[in-house]
Amino acid sequence: MPPDSRFFAPEGPFTISQLAEISGATIERDNSENRVYSNVAPLDDAERNDVGFLDNKAYIDQFRETSAGCCIVEARYLSQAPEGLSLLVADNPYLAYAKVATAFHPSAEKSYCPTASDELVHPSAAIGAGSVIGAGTVVGPNAEIGRNCIVAPNCYIGDAVRIGDNCRIGALVSVRFSILGNNVSLFAGARIGEPGFGFAASPTGAVTVPQVGRVLIGDGVEIGANSTIDRGAGPDTVIGAGTRIDNLVQIGHNVRIGKGCIIVAQTGIAGSANIGDGVQVGGQVGIAGHLNIGDGVRIAAQSGVMRDVEPGIAVGGTPAMPIKKLFREIAALARLANEKGR
Amino acid sequence: MPPDSRFFAPEGPFTISQLAEISGATIERDNSENRVYSNVAPLDDAERNDVGFLDNKAYIDQFRETSAGCCIVEARYLSQAPEGLSLLVADNPYLAYAKVATAFHPSAEKSYCPTASDELVHPSAAIGAGSVIGAGTVVGPNAEIGRNCIVAPNCYIGDAVRIGDNCRIGALVSVRFSILGNNVSLFAGARIGEPGFGFAASPTGAVTVPQVGRVLIGDGVEIGANSTIDRGAGPDTVIGAGTRIDNLVQIGHNVRIGKGCIIVAQTGIAGSANIGDGVQVGGQVGIAGHLNIGDGVRIAAQSGVMRDVEPGIAVGGTPAMPIKKLFREIAALARLANEKGR
């Protein structure tokens, strides 16, 4: 699926020749015929008029099976391309993609900015029966807020954001590019939908990759004070129903968190990590990007998780390991230091 | 003491039969006579008309000595109940308590939410001589702000909050359910009094425990930008006079911090920890819940404190240990790796 056009309406379309020129990539194979490309999309969710990219070998299966019309890729992966896929070759596919995505989405950060003479709640926003919008709170065009919600004062609710019924948005919260279910609570100062930390290296410095995914928050989710949930880069960032996130937690772009998880304060989950259902994460944990954490995993406070974790396992330490192994290592080191100290 | 009725006016009262029905607990012993129960309260601070709970063996002494009228408890602790205490037995006392507390306090998150046509500073709020309330700042009903305070623009000061004299509240700060002394400084984006991360497990997911304690902040306290100080669950969260807290620090519910402490950035202190006077905590430290940290303790940056620490000790590492022991372990491991590397 290309980016949700309610949040990110694309420029273009572009021909493959235009994409080659924009990106600096070389047309290796062109099956476009008269097709023009209308958007970027993740490889596993793309259609014939979308452009994708492959930058990480971990996603090679998505490349082999993609339904995208065109893909930006390094030369060494060409042999694994599915038939019919048009191919743009680049030494740095991520940089080339950044340029293409910017061509489609030059204004991905744009948000409603009323001035003092404008209406704070845009006339096109729909506010459900029984909902209260606090003084000073901005609600952007085409936003939809359900019934019996309280949005506290001095918040910022961006364009086209959807909030379900019976939600409680604390003071000074910001929400952009996001869709919230029912009974969601966001506590004061939470930041939902800011751009992920996404950029490609280039000879002239970092080039921003437009962040054109959303944040999808399930029913009954609670998110603590001053926590930050970045929106997706292309895929969405997803927080499953009933999950509770404490204060000052960082969730990177494209992270998927299952249902009924508990995430304690100051934990950080890096981009594209995939967290199962019922996972319990202690405070100040770090989880590296692109990992799979199985259902029911428990992670001790301050752990640094650097590998996938199988379902149901309890892990701890940095690098995180099964908790019994961690205790053995702690004991072994204490004994060793004691011996040496004699 | 039951919850402060200025912040949390209870519903009820309820008979013990009603409490049993609400909570799903069984009446094991009923000394209520004609008494009705008017509130929940922590066991060590409850009176005859209050309902408490025991969920953690660490607090068994409070149970043995409580003056509460009724307590929710597991069957195995019944024999240790003081005479005269009425007893509700539950397999999961915390879940049963969550339901009872919700019956007394169904609206514990409710805060003043003026809309565009309301007065931002509620007419019943008392603002002392010489104090300035910034534009866009909300001050709730019955709030009291002392003399010569500056509350910067776009803040949120909730219902019944009390702020002493000569305080300085930075821009975009929120304060709820809190009582501040004199000469307190809160820097931009600090979040004081959001609910603690409190919920009970249940077959249908997490059940919120209403957070009905306050934040009490002593004279001369400073709290850094974007730090979060959760209010108590029932007991209060307390920050002693003269303590200085840096940016992005998380203080959990019921934490008690003594006087003259120094807490460096990004440290997290979990719920119900008890920190003495003059404690110095480095950056990015984690302190587990329910611990006792003695007066004058020094904790090195990035430590993970998992046990009580005696007064005056310097600790470091994860799990935290006396600092000399930590240095011995670091040296021993370096030697070992060197040997093995040969």
Added chain:
Amino acid sequence: MPPDSRFFAPEGPFTISQLAEISGATIERDNSENRVYSNVAPLDDAERNDVGFLDNKAYIDQFRETSAGCCIVEARYLSQAPEGLSLLVADNPYLAYAKVATAFHPSAEKSYCPTASDELVHPSAAIGAGSVIGAGTVVGPNAEIGRNCIVAPNCYIGDAVRIGDNCRIGALVSVRFSILGNNVSLFAGARIGEPGFGFAASPTGAVTVPQVGRVLIGDGVEIGANSTIDRGAGPDTVIGAGTRIDNLVQIGHNVRIGKGCIIVAQTGIAGSANIGDGVQVGGQVGIAGHLNIGDGVRIAAQSGVMRDVEPGIAVGGTPAMPIKKLFREIAALARLANEKGR
């Protein structure tokens, strides 16, 4: 250079006798003649009418070569004073300095606080062509905002702040005592220019050291949601051009970060650290104060850096060490625990 008078106009001037009285220090050598002292300044950047201090042996060379007119110092360093420097001796030079700096700058935290009847954008602020100031946003006296900027709603931009062209300031951001270049992006909830965590110990508790430095942010810098960049204590806090800082990052006072650095979420950099160009810092890293981190250094996630790092090195672990050494230690400990477990 003494503090920028656009942000911090000094009281005074004071004679050396007045300074001695204010600080409780003793005049050890007086070359002042008729000179009066007009400000405080860092030793390496001071002029004849400025007062500096030496509190950390690491800066002894700055003391030996200072052009300050007067310096507060411990007796043991007197012999290394340059000729002509007037000398105030104190047992605790930092405390004495705190008192002197407070005499010059009693109102270092003062910021524009319009009330409901004042103009949010001060008439003396200059807003460039094409720039949009969101509703509810405060812009202080003498602030200068360049062309084609968007400052989202409900922000706080303090007195005399300068923002370049094409900058994008997200919702609910605060900026004080800062100068931003062109093409800077600050995401929602970022806190720029709050005071550093600076105070001197005294018998009656911590004494605040007025924070009279600025934050200087280069062209193209991006700073993530809810990150906090403290202003300098006297020197400035500096973020070099093109550097990208993720969410919930803490940058202490006087930190200097070079160009083109990448700093991932929840990292903390303590005061006066000096980070080179092109440094890559993983998530949840801690860097101790006053360190020098060379150009091109890479620091693994969750590391604790406690010593200087040479240019180009990759380090990891706590305490941070070369990454190969870290892997050897991890492997050696795993083997040891395995042996012991048999």
